[in-house]
Ligand SMILES: Nc1ncnc2c1ncn2[C@@H]1O[C@H](COP(=O)(O)OP(=O)(O)O)[C@@H](O)[C@H]1O
């Protein structure tokens with residue numbers, strides 16, 4: 001993790017559990033200005049950041065500080081007003097919408113605060129969805145979706161609709177969906193926001209496991225400093241600017 | 257996303273918004289069913305017409321007196337008059353008639369193979385206590401069976417030696433009196449008793465008897481005066497020439513000119529042509545009306561699709577977040593619309609077939625559908641393709657709109 005802008009520079013030797021990984025995501029002087037009628041709302045003002053493969057990043061900051069906006073840009077769900085975003089060294093501002101969709105489908109898994117499952121589909125079908133868009137072979141896709149749901153302890157809930165599941169279960173389905181296509185990056189926007197603390201903790205354990213054992217790059221947005229403790233790198237936003245970047249010694253998070 | 261998967265999601269969408277989908281489908285069903293039913297009427301008419309065309313034979317001419325008797329009846333089966341040159345009405349003290357001198361003149365035309373004279377009128381009939389009023393035709397028994405297009409179902413045709421015998425229509429025989437009026441049964445006509453020798457293979461209630469007897473039964477007719485003369489031409493290829501010759505000859509003996517002509521000759525062939533033209537333009541008109549209901553159905557689909565896109569905005573955002581490309585979203589929504597159209601079309605065809613089958617019973621013997629209705633494969637194929645195309649067109653803009661939603665905006669939508 002390094003931060004070229006505003007003289008803040010962080011050595012990033014430790015990210016990816018000590019491996020010196022390549023930069024998977026790079027934001028260069030990114031601005032996002034929302035137009036609200038006559039008024040211009042600058043949500044991000046010149047954010048520059050590099051995230052390396054295999055890092056667990058927490059983006060923290062008060063409500064309205066621009067976390068979600070940044071997350072949407074990282075996830076190619078939105079385009080910056082100004083600045084450049086490189087995902088796996090591809091300039092996403094130069095990509096077509098459909099290429100972006102494909103890239104998103106292959107490289108990024110989303111976990112949303114409100115789970116965002118499709119209500120008319122069963123847990124299993126929801127998890128299948130990313131693979132369908134990637135035109136996976138049916139049986140391979142089904143096998144994979146089933147495995148992941150089993151892994152997340154939802155083996156007996158596969159045919160349940162989202163409304164028939166608890167919040168924690170729904171969020172686990174959405175985690176299953178985010179990882180089913182084996183993306184390199186998992187983006188989580190306030191993933192525990194709608195969960196009680198016990199279930200929230202469970203969820204953080206799953207994310208940590210994904211990071212440690214699967215080597216995923218995890219980028220999590222949260223306003224909860226307790227959750228940020230799980231992360232290796234912390235990026236703090238305030239009023240659309242990065243005000244602090246810090247990294248925890250890996251030993252503190254990674255015993256052994 | 258593979259087409260099959262898109263289809264599955266589109267199908268799920270139809271199934272999951274049951275009420276709205278069904279209401280939209282209903283709109284299409286009504287449109288398609290009415291198109292099918294109306295086309296079946298048209299096809300039924302055409303079918304009847306072509307069978308009549310074959311039946312009537314193109315080599316028959318009908319000669320009637322009077323100047324300008326236009327086509328009497330629009331529908332089928334009624335008056336079969338097509339007028340040639342019947343223009344100026346002549347101010348005459350007497351109603352023009354056809355009589356023996358005309359027949360003599362006709363006999364001198366070598367192009368005519370057969371000449372058959374007829375009179376007709378309404379008569380009171382009674383049988384086993386039941387009475388009614390039907391039409392009677394007096395025919396020349398020596399020629400009639402050779403010139404008529406009617407055929408016998410039971411018994412025999414009239415013969416030149418016949419006197420007090422009749423041939424009756426199929427319906428008169430089977431249904432009219434409640435009890436069957438069969439061969440050798442006696443029917444009372446205007447007080448005289450006649451024996452049935454033949455039953456026609458048709459659905460009419462007509463009675464045919466030798467013209468000599470008909471003069472006695474129909475007391476307002478005078479002997480030697482005919483209502484109608486049917487002519488068979490020797491060479492069908494020479495139809496127009498024969499008509500010309502016949503007209504010229506008759507004008508001569510009747511002392512009239514083309515302008516004052518007091519008779520008319522119609523040919524079944526030309527009549528059928530005119531009728532067929534009339535029929536197809538009327539058919540087109542009816543189908544156009546039915547098409548309006550299809551358009552209404554299409555608007556219904558478009559409306560449903562717009563609502564659906566709005567309602568599913570968030571889902572579209574989710575789908576895009578997990579990798580849906582614009583064309584995937586477009587395809588899913590388009591297929592949704594097509595499915596609605598297709599289901600509507602198929603149900604519409606089913607209802608259309610039922611409707612057209614029950615139309616004759618519902619509307620009774622209305623001239624237009626007397627020949628029954630006929631649902632053709634063509635109309636079914638047309639209905640299916642039209643409903644699919646309508647679904648596609650109606651879904652096009654909403655689907656495009658859905659595909660163009662920006663993922664962030666779609667995800668924020670509540
Ligand atoms: N689509 C939008 N249109 C207008 N303003 C927006 C939009 N999204 C976010 N904003 C504004 O941008 C700022 C940052 O929002 P956001 O990124 O959601 O912050 P956070 O997730 O940290 O709470 C806020 O002031 C918010 O009101």
Ligand SMILES: [Mg+2]
Pocket residue numbers: 067068069
């Ligand atoms: Mg937020």
